[in-house]
Amino acid sequence: MTDLRDDSRKNPTTVSILVVDDSENLLQTMHDFLAQPDVEVLTANSAVAAQKLLADQDVALALIDVRMPEINGYQLAEWMRSNEQTRSVPIIFITGESDVLARKFIGYGAGAVDFLSKPTDPRVLHSKVQVFVELYRQRQALRERNAELERMVQANQELAMALREAHSEALQQAHTDSLTGVSNRRHIMNLAESALLDRRRQSQPLSLAILDLDHFKAVNDTYGHHIGDAVLCAFCKHVNQQIRPPHMLGRLGGEEFLLLMPGTSLAEADTVLERVRRTLQPADSVPYTFSGGIAQAGAGEPLALVIERADSALYHAKRSGRDCSVTRPAPL
Template identity: 65%
Template sequence: MSSDVEAQTDVVHSIWRRDDGQGAADVLIGSNPSAFESEPVNILVVDDVEDNLLATKAILERPSIVVLSATSAAGAQELLRTNDVALALLDVQMPEVNGFALAELMRSTERTRSVPIIFLTGNRIDPARTFRGYEAGAVDFLFKPVDPRVLESKVRVFVELYEQRRQLHQRNAVLERLLEINEKLAAKLRQDHGEAVQEALTDALTGVPNRRHILQLAETALADRRKQSQPLSLAILDLDHFKAINDTHGHSAGDAVLHAFCQHVRARMRSPSVLGRVGGEEFLLLMPGTVLEDACYVLERVRRTLQPHAGAAYTFSAGLAQARPGESLSQLMDGADQALYRAKRSGRNCSMTRLL
């Protein structure tokens, strides 16, 4: 497994195995909200009178709430550019840019559009101005002097709503991260499965289909031949005196010869022909859509171009057979095998076809 996937697996384990016994499932469905890290919530207070700011801060500020203070709309916008806030308390009567205008500025910016606003005012306002306030995004009006208990109560509601939204966002982030990790792990599992399947079907030394796979392919090719009435030729190839190569040059050289031989044959095959190793130095060559005469030509081309490898010169013998109507794979291979024996008895380094 790659280091990247291992790291992602560690993340999954850290999420799902918790020291306190609570699982991520509990966290995700909300039964353990304290599992998410809780940071102080910011409240913005804007008032051009410093004493009002100090009084509001004294009422609201605590370890879980930070009061951000500004004496002007410009100062408030600067704070909003760098801080997320759960609620904005805006004084209506301010010089230059009043609270209503500041609220409209906040509503025009994506970052602050959804920040709840409570207006603070020292004067009773008429219905028209009240309408303008609500139109600018106000959720409430409070009149000065504000009762501390009323202010605390209203602020607490918006703080709780903000914390709920933040926890929901954290849960969604966890879910998205779990989904991302799950998709990557699933992709890695699919890759590993594909590699495992390929490994199970492939001869490790030569890279060609192993005995089990090539015989499966041969059965399929024979069934297709019956359905489509197309010719199918099959050859069994055996490297001549291969034991002598191992004894003279060593087994590593023998392995190199086997690998080079497979590469040599495959480079001269035409699709959909396929070469597989059936054991030791013996190979099975399937040639769907190929008549016996053409199959002989293919093998002779392979023979003519064969070169020594790893310091060892080598040759091969082959027996060929073309599938007959109603013939089973074992019968077809038996015919090719008999032809191979005849090639060996004839001095090797040649190809023979089965007798009629």
């Protein structure tokens, strides 16, 4: 194999072409004639040498002599067409044989795009090579633009996903009490308004309860606020373990919570709170209890009045000794 390249002077935008011929003199002549600052001429004196070069090099065009020992030009072309890496490389056969017409049929069948006869007219050769070099550059530019577009699409998709995640996280933070992880006051009140509208449309019962931890100030004063925070978190976790959707718990503030129970009658709501109370365990070895006021929404009753009746029921639960629940039915 003859390699007449000088990599030290190779331009990053250089396009390579391959010349395959068993004549060293012709290879040298072709190299000298076709080589340019931006066109690199790779030369191989056999089909085997050409195959090795093609395994490592991307070429814009292959100029192949038809008559070569062992593996001729047609066989090399067939190998190139069967190889994924070289399948799309344009091939121009160079032949000195007299039976040109018959050989052309074989050559075109092997994948040739053109034929040149020896001796080759330098102007014709140069013109054809330039056409394929320019086509190669255009394909490369198109591939690079497509790759850039794919990178931009991927970047946009990643950005859109990041924005969706950030939006979802922001919504979650806006709706969530930072300490306990349950809905904050604004969100649970909005959910209660929505549940009240659903109750009117679907004529289903709606009960809600205001829950308040008993003597919570004493917990903070005795054990410290960090233990008080742990009790609040443990209480929310416990309530959520005892309820099922669409029931929802939210923190109104301090140690006071709203338990929203759509589709639940007053008696069923009282059963829910008793289950929560019966299964309540100490938090960080600190025993605690809660009181509850339960109210059922009446037909057409605004949320403020339902909350007011639940709050009144909670007040009576506190006055009755705490660690209990009091119910208020819907007004007639």
